[in-house]
Every structure is written in C-alpha cells, then in structure tokens.
Amino acid sequence: AQSVTQLGSHVSVSEGALVLLRCNYSSSVPPYLFWYVQYPNQGLQLLLKYTTGATLVKGINGFEAEFKKSETSFHLTKPSAHMSDAAEYFCAVSEIPGGSYIPTFGRGTSLIVHP
Amino acid sequence: NAGVTQTPKFQVLKTGQSMTLQCAQDMNHNSMYWYRQDPGMGLRLIYYSASEGTTDKGEVPNGYNVSRLNKREFSLRLESAAPSQTSVYFCASSEALQGAGYGYTFGSGTRLTVV
Numbered sequence: 001a002q003s004v005t006q007l008g009s010h011v012s013v014s015e016g017a018l019v020l021l022r023c024n025y026s027s028s029v030p031p032y033l034f035w036y037v038q039y040p041n042q043g044l045q046l047l048l049k050y051t052t053g054a055t056l057v058k059g060i061n062g063f064e065a066e067f068k069k070s071e072t073s074f075h076l077t078k079p080s081a082h083m084s085d086a087a088e089y090f091c092a093v094s095e096i097p098g099g100s101y102i103p104t105f106g107r108g109t110s111l112i113v114h115p
Numbered sequence: 116n117a118g119v120t121q122t123p124k125f126q127v128l129k130t131g132q133s134m135t136l137q138c139a140q141d142m143n144h145n146s147m148y149w150y151r152q153d154p155g156m157g158l159r160l161i162y163y164s165a166s167e168g169t170t171d172k173g174e175v176p177n178g179y180n181v182s183r184l185n186k187r188e189f190s191l192r193l194e195s196a197a198p199s200q201t202s203v204y205f206c207a208s209s210e211a212l213q214g215a216g217y218g219y220t221f222g223s224g225t226r227l228t229v230v
Contacts, residue, residue: 009155032217034218041223041224042223042224043207043221043222043223043224044205044207044221046219046220049217051217090158102163105158105159107155107156108155108157
C-alpha cells in the first residue's frame with residue numbers, strides 16, 4: 001500500500017530564502033510522485049511530477065524536486081522564495097502498473113513567506 | 116477555458132437535508148473523481164469513476180452517492196447531510212484511470228457547511 005508523509009504542517013521562510021518542503025513516501029512498486037499547489041480558495045494545480053527517467057524534475061514557478069529512491073523522498077525546493085509562493089503544497093504518490101493508479105495525498109504543508 | 120467546473124461554489128445545509136454537487140469537464144477525460152478536503156487531513160477520495168458507466172468507492176464513501184451521468188458529468192449526492200460532512204469538496208479528472216499516474220485536473224471546489 002502507498003502512503004505519503006509531509007514533514008511539517010507549516011513552513012515559514014523569508015522572501016528570497018531557500019524553500020524546502022519535505023515529502024517521504026512508501027510504495028510496494030515503483031512510484032509516480034507529484035507536487036500540487038493550492039492557492040487560497042482555489043483547487044489544486046499540478047506543480048511537477050516524476051514518472052520515469054531523470055530524477056531531478058523541474059516544474060512551474062521555479063520549483064524543482066528530486067526523486068531519491070534510497071531515501072524514499074521527493075523533497076520540493078526553490079532557491080529564492082517569492083511572496084506569491086505562499087500557498088498550501090501537497091505531495092502525492094501513485095503506484096504504476098502493479099499497484100493502484102489513484103494517487104494518495106499527503107496532509108499538506110502551508111508555506112508562509114515573510115517580507 | 117477548458118477545465119473542470121463545479122457548482123455550487125458555496126452551500127449551507129441543515130442537518131438532514133439533501134443536495135447534489137455537480138461537476139463537469141470539457142477535456143474529454145474518461146476518469147473522474149470526488150475528494151473531500153478537511154484541515155490537517157489532506158485530500159481523501161470519496162468515489163471515482165474510471166469510465167462512463169462505472170463508479171467505485173474510495174476511502175470515505177459513507178453518506179454519499181454518485182452518478183456518472185455521461186462522459187462529461189459526475190455528480191455527488193448527500194442524501195441526509197450531517198455536520199461531519201462539512202468540508203470542501205473537489206472534483207478532478209484524468210484521461211484515464213491509468214492516466215491518474217500523470218496528474219489530475221481539479222475544479223475550484225465547493226465549500227459545504229452543514230449546521
């Protein structure tokens with residue numbers, strides 16, 4: 001069975017500082033991994049995804065994430081935070097053929113950006 | 116703009132009342148999903164429809180029913196609303212169930228309060 005753990009329900013950074021949002025997963029088969037972003041009063045929007053191939057994936061708005069199989073992690077980073085990055089971020093895992101395709105979502109991490 | 120449309124955006128119900136949440140997508144996707152989002156709980160799958168004519172239970176189906184009216188539309192019905200069903204409800208779609216492994220498109224949500 002697949003599961004996702006997001007460390008920290010809230011992360012606070014200063015504008016211009018590094019953003020690091022942590023995600024660890026468990027999966028019985030090779031996973032597909034996702035980060036979604038949710039701005040206030042909106043639905044979720046796909047930020048980036050890992051399926052196969054290069055383990056460092058780049059997404060929208062300058063975010064990137066690295067799939068580390070040995071650490072079962074898929075942490076989200078951005079070199080320099082912007083005020084507009086303040087939002088809720090969700091990590092999700094989906095098991096490719098052999099498991100359940102439907103993603104399991106983490107509980108979310110709220111990113112707070114201070115001026 | 117192409118996407119997933121949910122109606123209504125807001126609703127207040129009294130305990131015991133019934134209502135139907137509507138969802139329509141115009142991307143010719145085969146699979147559709149209903150999630151609920153509660154603080155600190157992430158997204159939990161209520162029901163999904165892998166293709167027109169099929170529906171299946173998700174993680175938290177009790178108290179809900181669904182109808183896949185056609186390829187475009189997937190409705191969620193609360194027959195007798197309870198305060199525990201106060202939540203934000205999201206509809207999502209993907210090209211196919213297997214396509215869920217490539218990411219969803221979400222609607223903007225319905226905020227439901229049961230008093």
